[in-house]
Amino acid sequence: MKTxxxxxxxxxxxxxxxxxxxxDFADDLAFLSHTHEQMQIKASSVTAVFxxxxxxxxxxxxxxxxxxxxQQSNHS
Numbered sequence: 001m002k003t004x005x006x007x008x009x010x011x012x013x014x015x016x017x018x019x020x021x022x023x024d025f026a027d028d029l030a031f032l033s034h035t036h037e038q039m040q041i042k043a044s045s046v047t048a049v050f051x052x053x054x055x056x057x058x059x060x061x062x063x064x065x066x067x068x069x070x071q072q073s074n075h076s
Contacts, residue, residue: 050056
């Protein structure tokens, strides 16, 4: 919580609550990093499973696409 002072001091006085907020922010960053790592691990696992059953994943201009061994028609 930020408080202003009027007893001859100017500026913003930072309280212990702000320090706790900063620690929460660091925890959030660590959590996001862990979550991103888990998503990468799962994506690699899915890619490995697709490869084992004959699917290929290819990235094109429209994002990742899954193609099987058979020719797929693209009718609109």
